[in-house]
Amino acid sequence: MNQDHSTTEWVGVIAGIFTAASLLPQLIRLVRNKKAEDISLFFLIILFCGLGLWVWYGFLRSDIPIIATNAFSLLVNTAMIILGIKYKRKRYRS
Amino acid sequence: MNQDHSTTEWVGVIAGIFTAASLLPQLIRLVRNKKAEDISLFFLIILFCGLGLWVWYGFLRSDIPIIATNAFSLLVNTAMIILGIKYKRKRYRS
Numbered sequence: 175m176n177q178d179h180s181t182t183e184w185v186g187v188i189a190g191i192f193t194a195a196s197l198l199p200q201l202i203r204l205v206r207n208k209k210a211e212d213i214s215l216f217f218l219i220i221l222f223c224g225l226g227l228w229v230w231y232g233f234l235r236s237d238i239p240i241i242a243t244n245a246f247s248l249l250v251n252t253a254m255i256i257l258g259i260k261y262k263r264k265r266y267r268s
Numbered sequence: 269m270n271q272d273h274s275t276t277e278w279v280g281v282i283a284g285i286f287t288a289a290s291l292l293p294q295l296i297r298l299v300r301n302k303k304a305e306d307i308s309l310f311f312l313i314i315l316f317c318g319l320g321l322w323v324w325y326g327f328l329r330s331d332i333p334i335i336a337t338n339a340f341s342l343l344v345n346t347a348m349i350i351l352g353i354k355y356k357r358k359r360y361r362s
Contacts, residue, residue, distance in 0.1 A: 181328075182328040185324055188321055189324075192314055192315065192321060193322065196314045198311075199308050203306075212297075217293045224283050224287035227283030228280075230283075235276060240334075
């Protein structure tokens with residue numbers, strides 16, 4: 175059983191690294207361009223709720239890959255919401 | 269135990285609906301604008317690998333919310349890769 179368990183864990187960890195990595199280009203583009211036109215705050219908040227629920231789900235299942243991946247994605251998502259609000263405000267003032 | 273089990277399942281299903289929904293704006297924008305400039309095929313493929321691994325992980329854990337959410341996201345992601353290639357090609361020919 176132990177060998178299966180660790181294979182499963184590894185599949186989850188690698189899956190998590192891939193999905194978390196796929197969030198990064200949007201964040202990098204936001205930081206580099208300092209423009210939030212193509213950012214939908216509404217859907218970022220929807221994603222925030224989803225990721226929060228996945229972290230909770232991970233705890234309910236005591237499932238480390240689920241908790242770790244979604245907690246990291248939640249961080250990236252939070253940074254995008256904060257920057258998105260900041261650059262949308264800056265645009266209204268200029 | 270059964271009541272806990274169904275609560276956990278519900279948390280996973282709702283989390284899945286939120287995260288899957290957050291993928292839709294990018295797909296809608298791609299279909300509507302028929303332009304793929306701000307689409308990174310490389311990261312879409314990274315996300316494709318991650319989602320595929322999450323589906324496998326769901327089967328290894330026999331975890332329905334994980335399988336269902338990531339299978340749906342995989343469909344949306346595949347549609348984006350196909351459309352992304354189509355519109356990037358169209359741009360090079362014109």
